Amino acid sequence: MSKGVLAIAEQVEGVFRKVTYEALSEGRRIADHLGSELTALVLGTDVENISEELKPYGPDRIVVADSPALNEFLTDAYTNVIYDFIHKETPDVIILGASTQGKDVSARLSARLNAPLAMDCVAIRFEDNRLIATRYMYGGKILADVELDGTPKILAFRPNALDITNTDGAGTLQKIDVDTGATALQFIDKRLDTDKKEITEADTVVAGGRGMGGPDFAVIESLAELLDGAVGASRSAVDEGWRPSSDQVGQTGKVVSPNLYIACGISGAIQHFAGMSSSKVVVAINKDPEAPIFAKADYGIEGDLYEIVPLITEEIRKLKG
């Protein structure tokens, strides 16, 4: 009999990240397959109220680790609390989002538990009793199936890779005692671009490259804003200092898989494809009819992005009424 699936929720300033709902939905599917329970673990300060919001995603139980010591994410404190819970509950599968937090925590947990980890995976399946995870390697140039051998199996899912499903929410809420144990990391400060959408979680990404010609990304920003999307950049645009490195899409930047990716003035180096080729629909706008991006885009427009993009924005605005 399986001992259950543990989904680790992630909230920032009292708001759950979208990847949390994705992880819970997948956790529900895995728990159903294994005939076991799904537990959600929420960490933070004053998070009991918001924990109710997880119910529609199917946990049988929502466990809340509420403590002033968990107000800011610190890898060591969070890992200690999660580890203690795992040690007590011995789940078979641990599922979380491969966000910056999730990457740190899952890597630490795998070492502490001597447990297999599928980092930044995009899908899983069971073959008999084997758990196989699919993940990209070489910045998206290779899709590998990896088998996880050992317990617990840790699945850190890439944001935007999983479907969110609503289930009847009947989960019970339970608070646990929190002991962050021995810690060495100290939080000093943070700065969140609250009005800036995280590029890996956005449904639409509008990205600019060398063809932008300078740091003024206003035309792209207004299109992204209209579509409630995020602004991305090619490596050249980041190297030129036009955009921060956190906007970079590509093999040495972020890998994104939005529903719609609009590449503006991006020629399409192989490293860039690696970062966006799993997008559902790709649109390219470029002056150069020979730009390699056109060979990979579903739809291309040859032309000056400064002329075309505002027209597209205008058309969409009309459409939206």
Place this chain on the structure above:
Amino acid sequence: MEIAVLLKQVPATESLIGIAEDGVSVKTDGIKWVINPYDEFAVEEALRIKEAHGGSVTIISVGSEKTAEAIRTALAMGADKGMLINDPASAGYDGLKTARILAAVLKEVPFDLIIAGQRAVDDDNYQVAPATAEFLDIPHISMVIKQEITDTKIRCHRTIDGGTAILETQLPALITTQRGLNEPRYASLPGIMKAKKKPIDIKNVADLGLDSEHMGEPLTKIVSMKTPPDRKGGIMIQGDSAQAKAAELVRILHEETKVL
């Protein structure tokens, strides 16, 4: 300040990657091998810290014999010495097994600070550096874009989803690099000449008191590989004017692909 840099040799990012006959590894012939780009930031940052605080920089790699070339490049940039754990089987190791080997090395090498890339751009695993810190029982801070060392503490600006956080911790500690941390220097000609005389200590896992049995089988193992479905060349939107093209694109995105 004794600084250890964890370095991996990887295929250059412009490489076309093909799957080898065994179906679980990639073709290596014709590949240009380079220092993992994130590890290059690590080497550069180590050199800058050494320039500011004194000390030495040791490059540590797990790989095949060929990896010595990457270590030599780091020595030419200015690192002092290298250590290679030559283990031809290491390409098939998971992050945990590699981290175990690195931790075993670092138990013998004195360090105040370990710097590693946030990930290697081949496995894209993000696991080795934090797992190494875990095995050494030291704190780590990932994706650092700026660091300051004062006495026995390090303060780091790191990338988080949607922003930046500032964290501080005691040394010894491990940090991983993020683009924006620095601009790696090129090896100078005198640097390349000097590097030829710098020591690279080559060992195998048995020298570290580790053996395959002790370390066990990798817990995460590649069972098959494929190349993602190639995106087919698309449709060029035609129209008499930019206005007509924009309208047609929006119509398609709305009516046909339904992403709008």
